[in-house]
Amino acid sequence: MTTKKLFLFFPKCETEKPIIYHLVKDFGLIINIFRAKVTPDEEGYLALDVTGEDANIEKGVEFLKTFGVNVDPFNKSLRWDASRCTHCGNCLTHCPTHALKVADRQTMRVAFIEELCIECLACVRNCPYGVCTSAF
Amino acid sequence: MKTYAEINARIESGKAVVLTADEIIDYVDRKGLEAAAAEVDVVTTATFGPMCSSGCFLNFGHSKPRIRMSEAWIDDVLVYAGIAAVDMYLGATELRYNDPANMNYPGEFSFGGGHVIENLVAGKTLQLFALSYGTDEYPRREVRTYFTLDDLNQAIMVNPRNCYQNYNVAVNTSDRPLYTYLGKLDPRLRNATYCSAGQLSPLLNDPLYETIGIGTSVWLAGAPGLVYAEGTQHCPTCRRGDNDVPMEGAGTLALTADMKQMKPDFVRGVSLMGYGVSLAIGVGIPIPILNPQILKRAAVRDRDIYAPVVDYSTDYPERTGKVLGHVNYEQLKSGQIEVNGKKIDVGSLSSYAKALEIAHLLRDQIARGEFLLSPPIRRLPLQQTMKPLKITEKAK
Numbered sequence: 001m002t003t004k005k006l007f008l009f010f011p012k013c014e015t016e017k018p019i020i021y022h023l024v025k026d027f028g029l030i031i032n033i034f035r036a037k038v039t040p041d042e043e044g045y046l047a048l049d050v051t052g053e054d055a056n057i058e059k060g061v062e063f064l065k066t067f068g069v070n071v072d073p074f075n076k077s078l079r080w081d082a083s084r085c086t087h088c089g090n091c092l093t094h095c096p097t098h099a100l101k102v103a104d105r106q107t108m109r110v111a112f113i114e115e116l117c118i119e120c121l122a123c124v125r126n127c128p129y130g131v132c133t134s135a136f
Numbered sequence: 137m138k139t140y141a142e143i144n145a146r147i148e149s150g151k152a153v154v155l156t157a158d159e160i161i162d163y164v165d166r167k168g169l170e171a172a173a174a175e176v177d178v179v180t181t182a183t184f185g186p187m188c189s190s191g192c193f194l195n196f197g198h199s200k201p202r203i204r205m206s207e208a209w210i211d212d213v214l215v216y217a218g219i220a221a222v223d224m225y226l227g228a229t230e231l232r233y234n235d236p237a238n239m240n241y242p243g244e245f246s247f248g249g250g251h252v253i254e255n256l257v258a259g260k261t262l263q264l265f266a267l268s269y270g271t272d273e274y275p276r277r278e279v280r281t282y283f284t285l286d287d288l289n290q291a292i293m294v295n296p297r298n299c300y301q302n303y304n305v306a307v308n309t310s311d312r313p314l315y316t317y318l319g320k321l322d323p324r325l326r327n328a329t330y331c332s333a334g335q336l337s338p339l340l341n342d343p344l345y346e347t348i349g350i351g352t353s354v355w356l357a358g359a360p361g362l363v364y365a366e367g368t369q370h371c372p373t374c375r376r377g378d379n380d381v382p383m384e385g386a387g388t389l390a391l392t393a394d395m396k397q398m399k400p401d402f403v404r405g406v407s408l409m410g411y412g413v414s415l416a417i418g419v420g421i422p423i424p425i426l427n428p429q430i431l432k433r434a435a436v437r438d439r440d441i442y443a444p445v446v447d448y449s450t451d452y453p454e455r456t457g458k459v460l461g462h463v464n465y466e467q468l469k470s471g472q473i474e475v476n477g478k479k480i481d482v483g484s485l486s487s488y489a490k491a492l493e494i495a496h497l498l499r500d501q502i503a504r505g506e507f508l509l510s511p512p513i514r515r516l517p518l519q520q521t522m523k524p525l526k527i528t529e530k531a532k
Contacts, residue, residue, distance in 0.1 A: 086184065086404060086416065087489035090319045092471070093327035093481040108469065108488035126320055128186070128406040128416070128485070130246070 003051040005114065006061070007077040007135065009070035010044035017067060020046075027060040028052055034119040035077065037136050045136040047077035047119050077135045078119045080112035085131045094122040140511045143177045143424050147505055152177040154502045156495035157336045157423075157434060164435040172435075173428035178509065180498040181341045181434070182355075183333040184418040184490035186406045188317070189297035189368060191227040191415075192253060192395055195289040196264065198222055199281075204274035208266035209233060213252050217266070221274060225294075226252060228415035242315040242410025250415035251405030253293075256285050257357070258400040291395040293356065297367040299419055301339035301386035302443055305330045305463060305482075307475060310449035315410020318485055321448055328445065328473055328480045333491035334438045334465030338421040339387050341434045343380045345372070347423050349512025354391060355420035355498045357402040360507070361393025371522040380433070383442045383462060387516060391419065402494065418490055420498035424509050438465035445475050455524070 010019075023029045030051040038044035050057055061071050080100070087110045091100045097118055103111035123132040146152040153176050155163055160179045164172045194215070196205075204221040208214075212233040215224040230249035237243050255262060261282050270277045285291055307328045308314045308321035315321075318329040334340065342348045352363045367388025374386045395403075402418030425431045444459040451458040463473045468482050501507040 086487045088185070088416075088487040089484035090329065091483070093322070093329075093483040094320065102471065105469065105471075107492055108484075110489075125409055128319070128408055128414075129404055130407065 001051055002054055002057065003049050004057055005049055006047075006071055008046040008048070008064065009072070010038065010046070011068050011070075012041065012043050016040075019064065019067065019069065022063065023050065023060050027056045027063070029056060029060050035136075045077065076114070078117055078121070078124070079133050079135070080114075080123075081131050081133070082112070084129055085110060086129055088128065091123045091127055091132070094126045096120060096122070137427050138177070138425065140424055140426075140509055144508050146177055147502055147508055150503070150505045152502060152505075154178045154180060154422075154499045156492070156499050157181045157341050158492065158495070160431070160435050161335065161437050164431065169428050169432055169435075173425055173431040176425045176431065178499075178502055179341065179423045179425060179431070179434040180420055180495045180502065181336055181338040181423060182418065182420040182491040182494035182498065183299055183337045183486065184402065184416060184494060185331050185333075185486035186317070186408075186414040186416045187295060187298045188229050188414045190253075190293065190295040190417055191225055191249065192256075192291055192293045194224045194226060194291050196222040196224070196283070197287075197289050199276060199279055201276050202274045203266065203268050203276035203279050204271055205266035205279070206268045208264065210252050210264055211247075211255070211262050212265075213247075213249050228253060229412055231413060237412075238410060243412075244409060245407045245411070245413045247407075248405070248413030250413050251407075253415055254400070254403050254405040256291065257395055257398045257403040259284055259286075285396060293361075293391075293393055293395050293398070294364075295391045295417070297369060297388045298391045298417065299338050299367070299389045299421075300332070301337075301343070301388065302382045302384055302441070303331045304384070304446040304452070305443050305468065305473070306448045306452070307445055307460065307480065308449050309447045314448055315408070316448050317408055317411050317414070318448070319483065320409060325475060325478050325480055328475065328482045329485055330443060330465075330468045330482065331485040332443065332465070333486055333488055334441055334469065335436055336488065336491045336495055338419065339389070340381055340441055341436060342423055342430070343376070343382060343433060343436075345387060345516040345518065346430055346433075347426065347512070348389070348421055349515045351510055351513035352421065353508065353510040354393075355494065355501070355507070356391050356393035356398070357418050358399030358497075359393035359395065359397035361391055362510070363389050363512070364392050365390040366516050369522055370517060371520065372516070372518050373521050377440070377442060379436060379440055381436060381441050384444050389516075402490070416487075418494045420494040422498060422502060422507070422509055438469060439467075441465045443468070445473070
């Protein structure tokens with residue numbers, strides 16, 4: 001069993017279909033949705049964890065692609081731009097899961113552990129340098 | 137005992153021994169104070185954080201026909217035009233035209249003076265819009281044009297207050313969140329924020345201003361700069377520890393340097409939710425090791441530097457002077473402090489990582505013979521207080 005973080009972008013035409021139902025029912029995947037924005041007649045976004053057998057996750061992703069849903073592991077729904085981070089540490093107390101943490105107390109450099117991020121968006125609001133941004 | 141001239145001669149010959157303010161701590165422990173003072177020529181200190189009292193003078197050159205700009209905006213941020221025809225002062229905390237500020241509380245403050253300064257140093261193209269009432273020799277009434285840093289005759293950063301010697305640790309004892317210049321403070325003492333580079337910070341390594349004074353050469357965001365005056369609110373008569381290190385705000389520096397020589401990594405616009413915009417800037421200051429006493433002060437460590445914990449829900453805004461306690465920078469950097477018997481998670485607005493980077497850059501620059509020290513032409517005041525603003529009912 002592995003857990004994979006996915007960021008789905010739904011083209012306007014696909015937002016009516018019960019996609020998550022099929023992921024659970026047809027592929028036996030455990031779904032944990034962090035954030036979703038699916039409104040009628042608009043493009044939709046879904047940030048979620050899927051847990052299951054590797055083969056089933058792969059099949060599920062293939063299934064999503066048949067609907068024209070964009071599944072891009074490199075295009076994240078919550079982005080931390082390492083090149084813009086000044087490592088000030090203002091985010092540290094606002095991140096509830098310590099996804100943003102001090103990597104090394106000697107240099108006080110901040111690191112972002114993506115797997116721990118639950119997309120609460122506290123960092124987006126609090127970062128003075130706009131380092132954390134949300135796709136939706 | 138060494139002199140500035142001797143140290144500079146060693147720097148020029150590439151033989152100077154230069155260490156950063158964090159490296160010097162172990163070095164002195166290992167070698168002993170006297171031996172280390174004889175060997176080490178320079179200790180480099182640094183800081184990086186929001187410094188609201190920052191800005192720059194810009195000269196645009198003259199258009200044809202000429203204009204005496206009386207109101208002007210750069211990327212919709214108002215600049216001060218009450219000086220000569222095409223000179224402007226762009227301040228770090230100026231908001232963008234039509235920014236709703238805190239009307240939709242807490243405001244986002246996503247763009248302002250600090251961001252314009254960041255973009256200018258980064259070489260981006262900016263828009264100038266200026267108006268004038270028109271005069272006989274300056275007939276043009278309006279101008280809209282685009283420019284980069286290269287197009288300006290001068291872009292000189294002039295910061296009335298940088299490098300606060302020490303700073304408050306902000307907390308919130310109230311029942312609602314606070315949005316401050318030290319970030320969001322959660323209710324009921326759930327977090328604390330500090331803002332100092334601690335053992336790396338320039339004035340904490342020279343607490344009595346023995347080497348840092350007016351005329352001192354500094355590294356301002358990568359450009360060769362200098363201390364041109366005491367900073368505003370410079371207040372040396374404060375509570376100090378046995379090591380003479382201030383336990384509160386204390387001294388400040390007014391700094392200037394040519395923006396055309398600055399590095400964009402160290403000039404960054406700041407947005408503070410519910411508070412406003414600012415500019416974060418990196419400063420490095422070399423301390424000449426003229427004698428063992430100066431070295432002893434420069435070898436100060438985080439655990440021997442204390443900052444006051446202040447409640448920003450009542451005591452700070454109402455200026456009660458009350459302090460909840462003192463904590464040292466070793467505790468702050470550990471990520472947790474204890475206030476009123478409660479453990480509190482700690483965040484920071486000053487970047488120790490960037491300060492470290494600057495201290496190393498300046499160390500290497502001096503070691504290569506590319507940065508010379510200058511003795512202050514005047515000392516910073518050691519005896520003066522900070523006056524409050526008295527609100528009077530009648531004119532005197």
